[in-house]
Amino acid sequence: xxxxxxxxxxxxxxxxYAAMMLAQGKLVAIPTETVYGLAADARNPTAxxxxxxxxxxxxxxxxxxxAPDLETAAQIGVIDGQAKRLAEAFWPGALTxxxxxxxxxxxxxxxxAGLGTVAIRVPAHQVAQDLLHAFGGVVAAPSANPSGxxxxxxxxxxxxxxxxxxxxxxxxxxxxxxVESTIIGWQGGLPTLLRPxxxxxxxxxxxxxxxLAMPAANVDAERPAAPGMLSSHYAPRANLRLNARTASPxxxxxxxxxxxxxxxxxxxxxxxxxxxxxxxxxxIADATGRPIAIAPIPDHGMGRAINDRxxxxxxxx
Ligand code: TXA
Ligand code: MG
Numbered sequence: 512x513x514x515x516x517x518x519x520x521x522x523x524x525x526x527x528y529a530a531m532m533l534a535q536g537k538l539v540a541i542p543t544e545t546v547y548g549l550a551a552d553a554r555n556p557t558a559x560x561x562x563x564x565x566x567x568x569x570x571x572x573x574x575x576x577x578a579p580d581l582e583t584a585a586q587i588g589v590i591d592g593q594a595k596r597l598a599e600a601f602w603p604g605a606l607t608x609x610x611x612x613x614x615x616x617x618x619x620x621x622x623x624a625g626l627g628t629v630a631i632r633v634p635a636h637q638v639a640q641d642l643l644h645a646f647g648g649v650v651a652a653p654s655a656n657p658s659g660x661x662x663x664x665x666x667x668x669x670x671x672x673x674x675x676x677x678x679x680x681x682x683x684x685x686x687x688x689x690v691e692s693t694i695i696g697w698q699g700g701l702p703t704l705l706r707p708x709x710x711x712x713x714x715x716x717x718x719x720x721x722x723l724a725m726p727a728a729n730v731d732a733e734r735p736a737a738p739g740m741l742s743s744h745y746a747p748r749a750n751l752r753l754n755a756r757t758a759s760p761x762x763x764x765x766x767x768x769x770x771x772x773x774x775x776x777x778x779x780x781x782x783x784x785x786x787x788x789x790x791x792x793x794x795i796a797d798a799t800g801r802p803i804a805i806a807p808i809p810d811h812g813m814g815r816a817i818n819d820r821x822x823x824x825x826x827x828x
Contacts, residue, residue, distance in 0.1 A: 529642055534552065536557055536561070538558070538678060540669045541636075542682070544687050545689070547665070548575075550577070552650060553648070554617045556619040560621055560813065562574065562652075564813050566657055566658045568653075573624040574621075574653050576618060576629055576650070577649060577651075579643035587612070589612075594697075597719070603634055603635035604709075606632065606695065606709075607630050608632070612627055616629075636683070655673060656669075657673065666680045691709065695723070752805070754807045758772065762803065785808065
């Protein structure tokens with residue numbers, strides 16, 4: 512963790528520096544037209560785990576991938592039909608689309624929280640655009656505030672909440688829209704308003720010539736009806752036993768620290784590394800078809816988010 516966060520004017524030299532920080536797996540807060548985002552290389556699992564750590568997120572809600580353009584976005588998610596129509600109408604802009612994840616896109620599984628879908632947005636803000644082009648990749652970026660606090664619309668807000676937890680903030684003044692992007696997904700084949708936001712729902716339904724469906728669960732601003740909040744959002748097929756120090760004969764033991772298993776979240780007991788590996792290791796274990804046992808994970812820092820996800824995965828369904 513860098514000791515000091517640099518506050519940078521968004522000139523080309525500083526944008527190049529911020530892009531270099533991203534390439535090194537560091538966190539950079541970036542202005543977007545909606546709110547400031549806490550960005551990390553979406554293909555670097557440890558960097559993405561760092562986002563959750565910095566925000567002290569108590570759970571792994573999936574994150575939005577920010578791409579420079581539709582073409583790049585379409586390499587990450589399947590954008591066709593209605594999604595393509597919306598992308599062509601509203602990108603770049605304050606619209607996020609939840610679409611099927613493309614195999615081999617290389618996005619860290621922590622970004623999608625192990626789901627088969629991915630949330631993608633092409634931001635319009637010039638500085639976000641310049642940074643994405645300089646970086647040459649895509650970034651995962653939730654709002655740059657500690658979990659449960661108000662979303663930041665200035666660099667000062669970002670520093671007030673997260674100073675010392677990221678490498679740099681690009682300061683481009685207040686975010687012009689000031690609320691998060693509108694999130695649209697498809698549930699039962701219907702375009703669904705997962706989160707109201709910067710683009711009015713009417714504009715979206717007008718574009719599609721169809722009313723938007725409301726998600727099954729309740730919508731509220733801070734906890735949108737996204738799969739991250741469902742209790743068995745990621746559930747392995749087999750039983751999952753928590754706080755295991757040894758495995759019974761048929762179990763696949765996932766280790767942590769001193770408990771070593773067939774796979775480990777982190778041999779050194781590093782919670783950020785464990786978070787970065789969590790969904791990949793669960794998928795590996797699940798693919799064996801055997802019941803899964805998992806070592807105790809300390810319930811502090813990133814361990815809280817890991818345990819939240821494990822409890823949901825172990826919940827009866
Ligand atoms: O305006 C914005 O959208 C800002 C700026 C920085 O781009 N970002 C933002 O990110 O608000 P965040 O992480 O605070 O909100 C992302 C939301 C989460 O509530 C999450 O549940 C939902 O997007 N989401 C992400 N991936 C999803 C998926 N695969 N399916 C459903 N919902 C998803
Ligand atoms: Mg947020």
